[in-house]
Amino acid sequence: MSSRLLLIEPDRVLAATYKRALTADREYMVMKANGAQAAVRLADIKTPDLVILELQLIAHSGIEFLYEFRSYSEWQNIPVIVHSMVPFAEFRHSWELMTHELGVVSYLYKPDTSLAHLVEAVREYVPVKT
Numbered sequence: 001m002s003s004r005l006l007l008i009e010p011d012r013v014l015a016a017t018y019k020r021a022l023t024a025d026r027e028y029m030v031m032k033a034n035g036a037q038a039a040v041r042l043a044d045i046k047t048p049d050l051v052i053l054e055l056q057l058i059a060h061s062g063i064e065f066l067y068e069f070r071s072y073s074e075w076q077n078i079p080v081i082v083h084s085m086v087p088f089a090e091f092r093h094s095w096e097l098m099t100h101e102l103g104v105v106s107y108l109y110k111p112d113t114s115l116a117h118l119v120e121a122v123r124e125y126v127p128v129k130t
Contacts, residue, residue: 002029003126006048008039008065009083010058018052018083021115022122034058036065043069048078050126052118055084055091063094066102079105079125083118 005028009015012034019030031046033039035057042048051069055062062082069075080103088107091098098104106121 002027003049004028004046005030005122005126006033006039006043006051007031008033008036008051008053008057008062010034010054010056017115018118021119028122028126036060036062036068039065040068043072043075047074050122051078051080052083052122053080055082055086063091063098063102066098066104070102077103079103081106081108081121081125083108083110083113085110 005022007015007018007022007030009018009032015032015034019032022028022030031042031048033042036059039051053062053065057065062084066080069078069080082098082104084107088109105125108118108121
């Protein structure tokens with residue numbers, strides 16, 4: 001059985017690229033959402049094992065999504081990887097809150113992250129099920 005990943009990425013081309021990389025070996029099943037509301041609906045249908053989150057979303061911010069996501073008790077312990085175009089310096093002041101209260105386990109800055117590095121980060125927090 002594959003682990004379920006919830007990919008929240010508003011750029012459809014990037015989302016398709018990430019999905020291909022993450023499903024290449026059929027290790028993961030990726031649910032794609034382009035915004036916070038769609039992501040919550042998908043998570044409600046099938047609880048993910050991990051969330052990959054872009055902070056810059058269209059209708060809501062990634063931080064708003066995290067607050068809503070964590071308000072559901074069944075999603076309290078699901079790890080979140082922030083994979084974003086937002087430079088770390090812009091949210092450094094809220095990093096402690098993001099890690100301790102909102103469950104962010106890793107931050108990957110898109111311009112510095114290869115597809116292989118993204119897949120490696122996912123594997124660190126969600127080992128492949130056999």
